[in-house]
Amino acid sequence: MLFAVNGENQGVAYEILRSTLGERALFPHIATKNCSFKVNFGAEDPWFTPLTRYTYVGHISLQGRVLGGQGPATREEAEAVMAIARDEHLSLSTVSTINKDEKLIGDAVKAPALIHSTIITKKRTGPLEEMEQLLVTWMEDQIQKCMPLSLLTIQAKAHLLFEELKKHYDDTHNKNFVASRGWFHRFKTHHNFHSVNFSSDTASAEAAKFKDIFLKFILNEGYLPGQIFNVDKTGLYWKRMPEWSYIHKEAKTMPKLKTFKDRLTLLLGGNVTGYKLKPFMIYHSAKLGSLAKGKHTLHVHYRHNKKAQMTALLFEDWFMHCFIPEVKDYCRENSIPFKILLVLDSAPCYPQHIGDINKNVKVVFLPSNTTSLIQPMNQGALAMFKAYYLQNMFSQAVEAKDNEDKELRTFWEEFSVLNAILNIGRAWKEVTKECMNGIWKNLLKMYVNSIKGFDKDGAVVEINKKIVSLGKCLDLELEEEDIRKLIDVQDVELKAEDLIEFAEEEEEIEEEPEQMFTIKAMAEAFASIEHGMKLFSKMDVNLEQFAEVERGVRDVLACYRVIYEKRKKRAVQANMALPSRELTAEEERIDEPAALSSPSSSSDI
Known part of the structure; x- marks a missing residue:
């Protein structure tokens, strides 16, 4: 076997007697580390002049090739x-x-499969472990609010949390904690705070440098304005009222009713031309009454977790199942290539490998602590959205008062998260195309259309004035500063007691709802499917096509059929264990298997 580098013969690498191989073939193997490679088996023109008597594998006829063995078994x-x-x-x-x-x-x-299960989260193991979990929550909250972080502030917060938590433990946990640099390095690595420098001293210089590199990259790669997107997550206290109002004060005194603290997370964004992506919403409830039935017709993509916060898994879910399909449709409708550039900040919940998922979507991360300076969505779009959200809520309260003679307290008590979701859709729709284009001024000024630019402060002030006017109709003596505080309420730093309270709520045992599989309902579902297949069999003259579809449907439903058969078996065993009695009409109907036997069955349930 000869060895060549860039077409130059390096001589014999190995010598193997043909007789020792017998009928066995030699298969190419490549071992690499931290690099990518490309192989040409003859599908492309030669990259270099091949060695004498060398033949590309791809040029050998199929009859002259040997089929490879099985794939890896373990x-x-x-x-x-x-x-x-x-x-x-x-x-x-x-x-x-x-x-x-x-x-x-x-x-x-x-x-x-278990029909009813209970999830118990991991219990406390000590103040140090619990402190680190609370510190992660605090840091993620600070990063989301674009608040600068430094080593000193993190060390001070860690020490404060540890001392507060020690009060809840006995004397066996009386060790002192020193927030050393070594501890911080281990903490940072363990909790995946990638590319976060925790320093804002050079933020302006880093932002300026990134802007130059980013612009050159866009021009060299030929990205169009419609192909460049930015998204950012933000918290929304969807039911909060001014702190001095009687509603807020009454809510604070209600046991286990702290809806004024109830928060959801939104992922909002769009592209340079002003196109807005469908909002992605995260809330802590999986069951929202009528919302659960119409989840897919809402103005948002809805997901849930206990913290109502973005996680790496949820972000991947959004990226693959919401973002990519939507931008594909956008590119097709606007006749531009599906070649997307997504700009993100350095939040820990954005996985670094996210850009490897789709070859047509490249992801660029902004330098740490520069989001307040150059991240587009932070340049007024989020503030306008929240101002519009408040305006819609106050407008509805005024309308309820005028048309239904409903007091503000009653309106507030009846205002549900479903109402909030509808308001989110309305508020996001009201954010203008000019706003979504103007927010790119600090990052890509050359693509901003308006000569004057987008006046984010002026636009929000105008909305705030309207909210103040609506407040007067509700007997609330609001000032513009009150509205600004409501819009910016997420900028208030989480205190130690808030973090501990959130953690205690998460430690509660959460029971999953029972699966709604019943023998009767599953039998009816199978019967309906069989009936539909009969109709298709009568319409389809292509018997081969119908047979393939029928096999596919049965394969897809196989998991449900297993559950159904197990349920029936349990029911039969339970009935056999009981004294003999006459079956009711309902039980006779449950035990009918005829409709599930084959597509030719004529029985309907």
Whole structure:
């Protein structure tokens, strides 16, 4: 075997007697580390002059080739974790966790599905561990509010939280805590605060440098304004009233009713031309009454978790299932190539590998602590959105008072998160195209259309004046400063007692609702599907096509059929254990299996 570099023969690398190979073929193997490579088996023109008597594998006829063996049989023989994560669109931590829990997952798959389960979160193990969890929450909150972080402020906060938490523990946890640089380095690495320098001294210089590099990159790569997007997450206290108002004071005294503190998280954004993406909303409730039924017709993409905060998994969910499909449609409708550039800040919940998921979407991260200076969505769009949200809420309160003679207190008590979601849609719609284009002035001034630019402060002030006027109709003596505080309420730093309170709420045992699988309902569902397949069989003259569709439908429904059969078996066993009695009409109907036998069955349930 010969070895060549850039077409130059390096001589014999290995010598193997043909007789020792027998009928076995040699397959190419490439071992690499921290690099990418490209292989030409003959599909492209030669990159270099091939060696004498060298033949590309791709030029050999199929009859002259040998089929390769089976793929890797075990995880140890499989691809690297990074490759699996990329191909399966999963985070590295998710793949690692799956590998680690391989046996548990396998046992769970073999075991029957649990119909009712209880989730118990990990209990406290000590003030140090609990302090670090609270510190993560505080830091993520500060980063989201674009508040500068430094090593000294983080160390001081850690020490304050630790001392506060020690009061809740006995004397066995009386060790002192020193927020040293070594501790901070371990903490930062463990909790994945990537690319966060925790210093704002050079923020302006870093922002200016990034702007120059970013502009050159856009011009060199040929990105169009419609292909450049930015998104940012923000918290919304959807039911908060001015702190001095009687409603706010009464709400604070109501036991277990702190809706004035109730917060949801939104991911909002758009592109340079002014196009706005559909909002992505995160709230802590999975059950929202009528909302659950119409989730897919809302003005937002709705997701939930206990903290009502963005996580890496939720962001990947948004990226793959919301962002990419929407921008694909946008590019097709506007006849521009599907070649997207997404600008993000350095928040820990934005995975660094997110740009590897789709080859047509490149992700660029802003330098740390520059979001308040150059992140587009922070240049007025979020403030305008929240001002419009408040204006809509106060307008509805005035309308309820005029048309239904409803007091403000009654309106506030009846105002639900569904009303908030509808208001989010209205407020986001009112944010103008000019605003969404003007917010790019600090990052891409050359693409801002307006000569005067977008006056973010002036626009918000005008909305605030309207809110003050609406407040007077509700007997609220509002001032513009009150409105500004409501809009900027997320900028208030979380205190130690707030962080501890949030953590205690998360530690509560949460029971999952029972699955709504019943024998009767599943039998009716299967019967409806069978009936539909009969109709298709009568309409489709292509028997081969129908048979393929029928097989596909049955394969998709296989998991539900397993659940159905297990439920029926349990019901039969339970009935056999009881004294004999005459079955009711309802029980006879439940036990009818005829409609599930085959598509040719004529029985309907």
